Amino acid sequence: MRKILDTAHQRRIRLLEILLSKNDFVTMSVLAKEVEASERTVAEDLTQLKVKYSEELHMEISRKNGVRLIHPNIASAGLVFRDTFQESVALMWLKELLLHPYQPMEYYEEKLFASKSTLQRMLPRINNFLDVYDMRIEAVGGLYSIFSKDEGFLRDFYASFLLELYGLNLKEYDLSLDLSVLSKITLANLKNAVPKDHLAWIAQDDLSLIYRMMFYLVSLFREEHGFSMKSQYPLESELSPEDLTALRQHFPRITKETLRGTHEYLYLQQSGFHTEKEKKQVTTEVLRFIDRFTQRLNYRTSSGQKDRFLFVVLSVYYKAKLRKKDTSLLFDRVYYFSESLGRENPFLYTVVKEELSVLSQRLDFDLHMNLHNILFWFLLAEPSLAGVSRRKTALLLSDFGTPHSIFLKNRLEHFFKSTNIDLSVDLPIDFSLPDESDLKKYDIILTTLSDSALPHPCVQVIGDLCSMEDCYDIYEKLKDN
Structure with missing residues (x-):
């Protein structure tokens, strides 16, 4: 969607995206290269953003270090993006x-x-x-x-970007329609589409309900102007005569017949198998996908949790079938949520990403583009998944005595209890240096010996106290390994 903006607006949005994805300073030269503009132009863009959005964007600009956002807030950045698009x-x-x-x-x-x-x-x-x-x-x-x-995709496209711009503020559409009517109709459709076991959970999701209401609203405008989706969908249990009358006060040309296609499209987003063969194949492969990634994460699941994961992936699969192409959101908060997860817990992010690629190959249907949505909904379905730990082992070599080694071991293991890495620290059995084959069994070697040349690809020298900086350095090395 942003491709239809003018060049300056596209460049400023891209600059913000880069800064949001970084935790530290980014130099002007790097930013200029990324947005294909001169450093002077980038500096002018950033100055304008800082002046205009000083309250929303806590931006620090340094001649020496470059630029960074101090404690970046995705929601605040979203307001800046929305303002830009509304211009x-x-x-x-x-x-x-x-x-x-x-x-x-x-x-x-x-x-x-x-x-x-x-x-x-x-x-x-x-x-x-x-x-x-x-x-x-x-x-x-x-x-x-x-x-x-594809009339359904057009409505999906409009629902996405109008929600980004205005939400369900009906004043922006010159309407005084009672939103409770849209809510009642779309919720009735959802009840028919979603298994009872998951209805209570999905009905709590404001984002999905608001999207469905917006899709319905866009459909009302399109149907009123003669653009229809033919269908024989039985909507009688979802659209009462009273609600149809309420809708026709604002959209007099719509009928029960013209709205069948809208109801069917929303229904298929939550229940989109076309054949029993497809249902069996997809369900089987998704369950295998769940088994693979939970086993790799060492994350034990109950039958209820596994069923919830299945529901999430199938819901994404149904929508991916309907949306042949990305609806091009203006500002995708789900993307930033998942990318932040990737930086915080790369183990979880990588495992799900890799297993999703396997699932896509086995289904011969690309779900990889939906990685961010699946991660987002997995964590909302099972918040404890965000804390899965990757098991790592370390060998600690200290030249300051056994009691000191025990102190360091306790300090390190205590620190890593608060991270997503489960670190087990071993001490040498005797005072001799392990041979090369024994060293290779460990993910990292930690040592207080600054001049030791150990035959291992990952060695970290630490201080006698093992400061917090040392701990964070160890975490960064293990996270990337």
Whole structure:
């Protein structure tokens, strides 16, 4: 979606993304190379961001060290991103094409406070972006509308970016519709689609419910303007006559028949097997995937936990089948959540990533692009998964006596109890140095001997006290091994 923004806005968003992904300073030269601009241009962009968003972005700019965000907050950064996108004439035009299609160029000039030449110059760039998604803005008889080869995907696309821009603030859509009507209808659909064992849990997820309501709202606009999805879906238990009447007060052209496709699309997002053969194959392979990654993590699961993991992966699978391409969120907080997890617990991140690739190969269906969603929902389903520890072993060699070695062993093991690495520290049986084959059994060798040349690829010299800095250095080495 950001590709339809102007170059300056794209560059500033990319700069923020880079800073959000780092824990330390990033030099101007590195930033300039990443965004393909001069250091002067980058410096000007960062200064403007710092001045305009001083409260949202705690940015430190140093001539010597570069730039960093102090205690970066993803939600605050999201507000900056949203503000940037709302300044985009191109995005506002897409919004107007949903709310008010079949209008002449003059109508959109007035709505967007943009000249005809600006909009005409912008149109090829927007369509070039939309072509990737098999969508296009076209003028028929001088009246403009947005069309798609896949109407369901178009609605999904709109639901995603409108939620990012405005949420369910109906004032932005010139509506006074009671949101409780949308909530009631979409929740009834969810009850029919989701197994009873998982309904209570998924019904607590505000994000999913809000998305479903937004998809339904987008569908109401599209159906009102004559864009339909044909279906024979039995929606009678999900749409009461009273609720249909409430909807028709704002969308008089819709009927029960025209809404069947919307209900079916939402249903298939939670229950999307087409055949028993597909159901058996996918369920079997997903259960094997769960067994593999939990065994590698040494994470014991009950039948209930395994069932919850199965539900998560199948839900992602259903949606991936419907969404042939990414809906191009403006700012994906799930991505940053999962990437932060990857930095904090690379063991968990890597194991799930590797096993997801295996699952994709066995299903001949690419789920790897959904890694961040699966990690996010796994942790929401089972929060204890975030604390899985990777077992590591260390050999401690001290030249300061046995009591000192025992002190260091206790200090190190105590420190690592608060991390996601389960470190076991061994001491030599006698005063002799183990031979090379024995050393290779360990992940790391820790020693107070600064001049020892030990035949091991990972050796860390520590102080007699083994400071917190020493502990963090050891953690970083083990985390990357």
